Amino acid sequence: xxxxxxxxxxxxxxxxxxxxxxxxxxxxxxxxxxxxxxxxxxxxxxxxxxxxxxxxxxxxxxxxxxxxxxxxxxxxxxxxxxxxxxxxxxxxxxxxxxxxxxxxxxxxxxxxxxxxxxxxxxxxxxxxxxxxxxxxxxxxxxxxxxxxxxxxxxxxxxxxxxxxxxxxxxxxxxxxxxxxxxxxxxxxxxxxxxxxxxxxxxxxxxxxxxxxxxxxxxxxxxxxxxxxxxxxxxxxxxxxxxxxxx
Amino acid sequence: xxxxxxxxxxxxxxxxxxxxxxxxxxxxxxxxxxxxxxxxxxxxxxxxxxxxxxxxxxxxxxxxxxxxxxxxxxxxxxxxxxxxxxxxxxxxxxxxxxxxxxxxxxxxxxxxxxxxxxxxxxxxxxxxxxxxxxxxxxxxxxxxxxxxxxxxxxxxxxxxxxxxxxxxxxxxxxxxxxxxxxxxxxxxxxxxxxxxxxxxxxxxxxxxxxxxxxxxxxxxxxxxxxxxxxxxxxxxxxxxxxxxxxxxxxxxxxxxxxxxxxxxxxxxxxxxxxxxxxxxxxxxxxxxxxxxxxxxxxxxxxxxxxxxxxxxxxxxxxxxxx
Numbered sequence: 001x002x003x004x005x006x007x008x009x010x011x012x013x014x015x016x017x018x019x020x021x022x023x024x025x026x027x028x029x030x031x032x033x034x035x036x037x038x039x040x041x042x043x044x045x046x047x048x049x050x051x052x053x054x055x056x057x058x059x060x061x062x063x064x065x066x067x068x069x070x071x072x073x074x075x076x077x078x079x080x081x082x083x084x085x086x087x088x089x090x091x092x093x094x095x096x097x098x099x100x101x102x103x104x105x106x107x108x109x110x111x112x113x114x115x116x117x118x119x120x121x122x123x124x125x126x127x128x129x130x131x132x133x134x135x136x137x138x139x140x141x142x143x144x145x146x147x148x149x150x151x152x153x154x155x156x157x158x159x160x161x162x163x164x165x166x167x168x169x170x171x172x173x174x175x176x177x178x179x180x181x182x183x184x185x186x187x188x189x190x191x192x193x194x195x196x197x198x199x200x201x202x203x204x205x206x207x208x209x210x211x212x213x214x215x216x217x218x219x220x221x222x223x224x225x226x227x228x229x230x231x232x233x234x235x236x237x238x239x240x241x242x243x244x245x246x
Numbered sequence: 247x248x249x250x251x252x253x254x255x256x257x258x259x260x261x262x263x264x265x266x267x268x269x270x271x272x273x274x275x276x277x278x279x280x281x282x283x284x285x286x287x288x289x290x291x292x293x294x295x296x297x298x299x300x301x302x303x304x305x306x307x308x309x310x311x312x313x314x315x316x317x318x319x320x321x322x323x324x325x326x327x328x329x330x331x332x333x334x335x336x337x338x339x340x341x342x343x344x345x346x347x348x349x350x351x352x353x354x355x356x357x358x359x360x361x362x363x364x365x366x367x368x369x370x371x372x373x374x375x376x377x378x379x380x381x382x383x384x385x386x387x388x389x390x391x392x393x394x395x396x397x398x399x400x401x402x403x404x405x406x407x408x409x410x411x412x413x414x415x416x417x418x419x420x421x422x423x424x425x426x427x428x429x430x431x432x433x434x435x436x437x438x439x440x441x442x443x444x445x446x447x448x449x450x451x452x453x454x455x456x457x458x459x460x461x462x463x464x465x466x467x468x469x470x471x472x473x474x475x476x477x478x479x480x481x482x483x484x485x486x487x488x489x490x491x492x493x494x495x496x497x498x499x500x501x502x503x504x505x506x507x508x509x510x511x512x513x514x515x516x517x518x519x520x521x522x523x524x525x526x527x528x529x530x531x532x533x534x535x536x537x538x539x540x541x542x543x544x545x546x547x548x549x550x551x552x553x554x555x556x557x558x559x560x561x562x563x564x565x566x567x568x
Contacts (some may be wrong), residue, residue, distance in 0.1 A: 086373060091505075092549070094498075095548070098498070098545060099542075101552070102546060184527065208384050
């Protein structure tokens with residue numbers, strides 16, 4: 001029972017971070033980012049090369065965060081250039097995600113499944129790192145939403161067009177948000193993929209769970225930091241249900 | 247003739263003229279399709295027949311998907327639900343019963359179950375419908391490796407899927423080409439029938455259609471059934487063509503195929519969608535021979551550029567009359 005409780009908590013932490021990233025992207029950048037699954041895989045591949053080639057783990061982690069931020073920014077620029085609404089932007093992100101997956105697969109042709117031979121990040125450390133990311137993300141969100149920027153973000157969440165009319169640079173926040181959420185997801189991928197076989201479609205399962213959790217949490221119709229706290233509550237219920245089913 | 251009466255008749259005449267011109271176009275397209283498909287089987291080229299069978303199956307999936315978009319105004323990214331469900335059910339029933347006629351039951355059952363799912367989902371608004379069908383389809387893809395079957399004390403299924411007995415390629419080709427031709431004829435004649443205007447009225451404005459006395463919920467149910475059953479038959483044929491079913495039957499790549507195949511075709515052109523499906527299957531196969539699965543990069547590029555392509559298409563049609 002204790003083991004199951006720990007697995008529920010670690011699953012809650014992991015899914016909360018994923019769902020927060022999905023929801024943040026949807027509310028600020030105004031599209032459902034379906035490339036998050038592939039960005040998770042990108043983090044996993046960077047992790048594989050970092051540990052296989054015995055690079056510094058911290059540098060690898062940093063590379064993963066920075067590289068995915070740039071990838072997210074490129075996606076946002078594509079969305080801004082080609083997409084005109086929520087649906088178009090989401091379809092562009094799906095295409096971007098599939099493209100990224102295929103680039104990962106084509107550039108790593110040693111095998112479809114890549115496995116890091118040794119237990120490079122022990123389970124306890126991995127769960128602690130996940131918890132650390134969870135705390136960092138939530139403290140960051142709390143700090144942001146209590147500042148002047150937070151008021152602007154809430155304004156964008158409630159009515160993006162009106163916020164733009166009142167002089168809020170919505171595009172700047174959308175760009176930063178897409179990059180930031182991509183960084184979070186790739187960081188998760190870097191840490192968590194060390195325990196499993198890495199393949200291009202590795203991120204689809206957490207992405208779908210993240211979307212479902214974010215969608216259920218949006219029923220409460222709250223904005224700001226409170227919304228992200230509710231996501232964690234929904235993630236807990238979701239993890240509990242999953243632990244009963246599987 | 248009274249000029250007022252003549253003025254009232256004019257739009258009706260134009261409508262009739264348009265319909266009769268569309269009927270001529272349909273007859274020509276149908277005849278061309280029959281001639282081309284007959285010529286292909288006469289070549290006796292195994293690979294060409296196999297590839298065309300695959301293109302025919304995908305074309306049927308695209309046509310069933312297009313019906314939901316053209317008549318219901320709903321873009322589905324989850325047509326893998328009837329497609330994959332039918333493929334799995336066909337394989338499982340064939341393994342358990344070893345009777346080929348059991349596939350007919352699986353096609354209808356999978357089609358009806360999917361129609362109910364789509365009918366429930368169609369109550370959500372149009373943008374939400376795209377997302378929810380995608381999520382349900384992707385969830386089915388992720389859950390499908392959990393499908394296991396115990397046969398003679400041995401567990402089969404999972405990631406590997408199920409293997410079934412082989413049916414001759416010529417037979418599959420004839421079934422899939424007949425099915426696709428019938429589907430094309432049915433959907434074309436349906437769109438030419440005045441009754442399709444009721445569906446189109448709902449597609450264009452649900453509230454206005456409801457106010458006019460059109461039973462929206464009933465139409466949504468019809469659309470779900472008419473779209474899901476052919477998609478389900480396509481899935482069943484896909485299983486028979488490969489003699490194998492795996493979680494890939496639910497994959498995202500199959501889910502987005504009808505959307506990509508329709509991106510370049512002119513508005514509501516069924517023949518354009520068939521051509522789009524054929525081109526996509528043949529190009530994918532060529533790219534596969536150069537670099538395995540590299541065609542997915544093409545899918546990705548088309549998806550990314552799709553909003554611009556669609557806008558250019560509408561610009562040509564609306565402004566330039568292309």
